[in-house]
Amino acid sequence: AQSVTQPDIHITVSEGASLELRCNYSYGATPYLFWYVQSPGQGLQLLLKYFSGDTLVQGIKGFEAEFKRSQSSFNLRKPSVHWSDAAEYFCAVGARGQGAQKLVFGQGTRLTINP
Amino acid sequence: NAGVTQTPKFRVLKTGQSMTLLCAQDMNHEYMYWYRQDPGMGLRLIHYSVGEGTTAKGEVPDGYNVSRLKKQNFLLGLESAAPSQTSVYFCASSYGTGQGLLFEQFFGPGTRLTVL
Numbered sequence: 526a527q528s529v530t531q532p533d534i535h536i537t538v539s540e541g542a543s544l545e546l547r548c549n550y551s552y553g554a555t556p557y558l559f560w561y562v563q564s565p566g567q568g569l570q571l572l573l574k575y576f577s578g579d580t581l582v583q584g585i586k587g588f589e590a591e592f593k594r595s596q597s598s599f600n601l602r603k604p605s606v607h608w609s610d611a612a613e614y615f616c617a618v619g620a621r622g623q624g625a626q627k628l629v630f631g632q633g634t635r636l637t638i639n640p
Numbered sequence: 641n642a643g644v645t646q647t648p649k650f651r652v653l654k655t656g657q658s659m660t661l662l663c664a665q666d667m668n669h670e671y672m673y674w675y676r677q678d679p680g681m682g683l684r685l686i687h688y689s690v691g692e693g694t695t696a697k698g699e700v701p702d703g704y705n706v707s708r709l710k711k712q713n714f715l716l717g718l719e720s721a722a723p724s725q726t727s728v729y730f731c732a733s734s735y736g737t738g739q740g741l742l743f744e745q746f747f748g749p750g751t752r753l754t755v756l
Contacts, residue, residue, distance in 0.1 A: 557743045559743070559744070567749065568747040568750050569732075569747040571744065573730040576751055611672070619743030625755075626743050627673070627685060627688065627698075627743075628685075628743060630682040630683045630684075632681060632682040
């Protein structure tokens with residue numbers, strides 16, 4: 526069965542520092558991968574996605590992620606974080622089953638920004 | 641476009657009461673989903689629909705029912721609410737065609753439900 530693991534429940538970084546959030550997935554075929562962000566009290570917003578092609582994908586708000594098939598990873602990065610990046614981040618893999626396409630989410634990583 | 645909207649935003653129920661959460665989308669999406677979000681557990685799929693008139697169980701369907709009488713609406717019902725159903729509920733929708741696009745889901749703002 527498909528699964529997603531986000532090893533870090535909570536990460537704290539200083540404003541202006543670089544960021545990397547880890548995501549590992551388990552899926553037999555070519556995965557469709559996503560990163561979503563959830564600001565406090567809000568719904569989920571798509572940051573970026575990987576379907577195929579270039580393994581380095583660019584998203585909104587200056588985020589990027591790299592798909593590494595050999596490591597089954599899809600880590601999210603940002604060179605310099607801003608206070609407004611404080612939020613919860615979810616990695617997800619697209620999964621087929623029971624005649625439908627679904628997303629399997631990781632548990633999320635909560636990001637805190639120190640001023 | 642409003643995207644995906646959810647009604648209500650907040651609700652407090654007493655154990656045993658019933659209620660219906662409404663999700664509406666104006667993107668002509670085929671697929672619609674209901675999730676619940678609990679601390680430390682990510683999002684878990686309750687029920688989903690692959691088209692008007694169809695519904696299917698997700699990962700945690702017990703205690704919930706759904707209906708998709710119109711393509712743009714997806715209703716989630718709690719027949720007899722329990723404290724364990726205290727959660728934040730999210731609706732999402734996605735396209736019905738296109739390989740990767742099938743998986744890209746658009747989310748509503750959520751409904752915070754408390755069952756006392």
